[in-house]
Amino acid sequence: MRHLADGRDIIYFDHIAAHERLAEDTRDLPPVAAASEIRRDPLTGEWVAMAAHRQTRTYKPPADLCPLCPSRPGKPSEIPESGYDVVVFENRFPSFAQNVPGEPSTVDDLGLVPTAPGRARCEVVCFTSDHDGAFSRLSREQVRLVVEAWADRTAELARTPGVEQVFPFENRGEEIGVTLSHPHGQIYGYPFVSPKTERMLEVARAYVAEHGRPVLGDVLAAERESGARVIVAGEHWTAFVPPAARWPVHVQVVPHRQVPDIPSLTGAERDDFARVYLDVLRRCDALYDRPLPYIAGWHQAPVHRDRELAWLHLELFSVLRSKDKLKYLAGSESGMAVWINDATPEQIAERLRAAE
Template identity: 80%
Template structure:
């Protein structure tokens, strides 16, 4: 893989990831851009202990531009974009409207000076990952080779962002479809480098610690072994990865892709594991798109270990879920889910897996 680091007109970093034989990346960003000003802060909820980010400057971010003005397409004559090159393979750049930023400044130390609600600058980093220069394609239509390049970019960014001062966890993810809230239709994802360990990860670490103390093994390792032995909820499998509907699935479509070897994050995967992931994930995505005979809106995110602690209690995995419960019906998070985090699923995990396996 070829890695080229450049700068955009406002100083943001842009990194090109190319397969061997690609042309050199030398194009300059000719736009007249003001400097990025991030005013994000984080506040800790005194009742749950969870951090909440406040990023009011994101109200002005780009919203559903026409295809010929897409900021993620390559630059065309008279139509400069976020990517100065006339073509690219995979590219990552700093978000112009970040939820977290390295130079973020917040008021602190507490809301109203009461000492009750801590406030800190929302320091971290947010990046955009473009999977292809082709505006009308999707991740499912990428070649296995291109998926390996994307995976190499994710792994490289995980390692780079983990070295930043104050970053505690790195989360690469893709949002796809307007039903999910996507406002840019070019195939892309994002990476959040958080200044704290996320609530979901904290909870999984607690469970893994208690399970290991009782059984001497990792809970996800035992779940993976049970799913492979049963096969009832398995959607796809390779030599290094198994994709299955979790046995307590929350969403109408939900799949976890788990490597057979425990690793803490993407940077620890071998080339063999990366190649096998590409094949298994593409099969999962094709089945998801065939489920309702339409592109499935989804969120797909990597659960990685925190940067500085409890890495031995984490098992890297990708989780994909969708809010679409029928071709024309959405699952809304109503009272029980939104108010109390008690999920009610309209389908069993076995039914979800069966429908995905039966797609053509």
């Protein structure tokens, strides 16, 4: 681990273990001043984050000024080295950070809305130094290195004060809202357990109490037996369209063994994930004969509780419902969280299986 000019950590993951990274960040950067705050909605019980300092974050820079490319003479970037395989660094515009000032309180001192500093951690993961690359075009070896980075950082963030859940994810494409086109993802260390995870744990707990088995294990077994929604099946992973898919493209990639998080995967499971996931991504890009905009994120167990209920899996979804049409989250979805899909899960799966 090394440090950038403002003191943030930067960690290199290389194919050659003995390779040393010695380049120094020569930029004149002021210290990061995060002012993150979390507030709990009194009507839903869900935590909401406020991070007003992110308004000034980098927005769609030209390719020759990309902050995620390796540094070049006269054009220093977030990565001081002239090249890298995979690199992780602390986000300069984090939604959550360790040095956020303040103490827990309530809004307006009325006691209805608890509030607290957003103390946790956010990191950026660059999947390749190739600005024009894509995760779908990485080699299996490179994907395996990314998995190692995810595992390492998940374990490290789980030891970070204030972090309750670790969420590695990738946003891809302008339609998703991406403002940096270089292939990269992020890792959020949340200071709370996310609302979606809380709901999934509630369902998992009730299912175990009634059936004595994990719900995702039974879903996985049913999907593998039916095959109607399976996209890719490997030795240790199966990718399928969820039977109640919300999005026009929606895939879950699930390990055959119940594990709580990425660090718990074996070497063979990590290898097989690289093969299965690349197959899924390449089918996604072939679906409309264009790069698919998507969000892909890992569902991992909370750091400190309910780890026996969770079943690690990756979820990928896209807002693109045809080559040139987007699915907008309108009244029903945005207002009431009631989803209406324009295609059945079986149709989505058939289209992805046919995409080559």
